[in-house]
Amino acid sequence: MDGNLKARLATAAVGLPLLGWLVGWGPPWLFALTFFLLTMAALREYFTMVFGENSRAMGWGMLFGGAVALTVLLVPAPEAALWLSLLVIILFASVLVSQGPLAERLSRISWTLLGGLYIGYLVPQIALLFALPDGRAWVAFVLVVIMAGDSSAYFIGKHFGKRKLAPTLSPNKTVEGAVGYLFGSMVIGVAARSVLALPAGLIEVALLALTLSVLGQIGDLFESLIKRAFTVKDAGELLPGHGGVLDRLDSLIFPVVLATFYLKVVVAK
Numbered sequence: 001m002d003g004n005l006k007a008r009l010a011t012a013a014v015g016l017p018l019l020g021w022l023v024g025w026g027p028p029w030l031f032a033l034t035f036f037l038l039t040m041a042a043l044r045e046y047f048t049m050v051f052g053e054n055s056r057a058m059g060w061g062m063l064f065g066g067a068v069a070l071t072v073l074l075v076p077a078p079e080a081a082l083w084l085s086l087l088v089i090i091l092f093a094s095v096l097v098s099q100g101p102l103a104e105r106l107s108r109i110s111w112t113l114l115g116g117l118y119i120g121y122l123v124p125q126i127a128l129l130f131a132l133p134d135g136r137a138w139v140a141f142v143l144v145v146i147m148a149g150d151s152s153a154y155f156i157g158k159h160f161g162k163r164k165l166a167p168t169l170s171p172n173k174t175v176e177g178a179v180g181y182l183f184g185s186m187v188i189g190v191a192a193r194s195v196l197a198l199p200a201g202l203i204e205v206a207l208l209a210l211t212l213s214v215l216g217q218i219g220d221l222f223e224s225l226i227k228r229a230f231t232v233k234d235a236g237e238l239l240p241g242h243g244g245v246l247d248r249l250d251s252l253i254f255p256v257v258l259a260t261f262y263l264k265v266v267v268a269k
Contacts, residue, residue, distance in 0.1 A: 032127040039069045039123045042246040045235040050111045061112045065120030072124040122253050129260045137196040145189045149213045152184025153177040170224040185213030215254040223250035
């Protein structure tokens with residue numbers, strides 16, 4: 001067993017029971033607080049990547065991203081959209097009083113806006129999913145679907161992968177691993193339907209698991225794009241074998257948003 005796999009398994013042995021308790025039995029306020037803290041950790045990793053040692057830009061970026069996250073968590077719709085609009089206006093106005101060449105100012109504000117939306121706005125939406133009817137079950141469903149897909153891609157890609165999926169973004173990912181991701185997600189998603197008592201039909205769950213698995217891989221590649229742009233291998237080092245918090249959340253972000261949208265907009269109608 002290689003060292004990276006040992007580290008991954010050791011981290012999972014500690015983290016998965018805690019996550020399972022939080023999703024299954026933890027109070028909603030603790031769930032929201034936990035993911036707010038994870039959001040802030042991911043924001044720190046992101047802004048460290050894009051701004052390096054520019055602590056001032058990093059601090060303002062985290063302030064903006066944290067304010068966006070709190071708006072998502074604490075302000076009900078439709079007022080949340082108005083608060084978010086105000087935060088964006090403040091961010092845009094800040095470029096007028098910032099320092100440096102104009103192109104550099106616009107570059108900083110663009111990366112800040114991306115981080116605030118990608119992490120500050122999207123990551124906390126898992127708390128919105130958690131708060132829906134049967135929210136604990138749906139959060140667990142998304143987690144097991146993505147984790148199953150990720151594990152399947154890792155083992156199948158490692159032993160059978162030959163054709164590169166996106167070599168410029170993630171050199172280790174293969175087409176075979178991606179197919180394994182889809183298959184593993186669907187199988188576990190269908191099996192989880194009965195265990196979690198999801199209020200959805202078999203075909204609906206299978207298609208949803210397939211869609212989530214596609215989005216999980218897109219989310220993973222999107223974070224890889226950011227990392228390659230700044231020539232870093234991992235967003236951080238907090239989680240042995242997995243990299244940073246953002247490296248662990250990247251494949252969950254887009255699926256969580258889709259699942260929340262599906263339940264609140266499509267199913268609710």
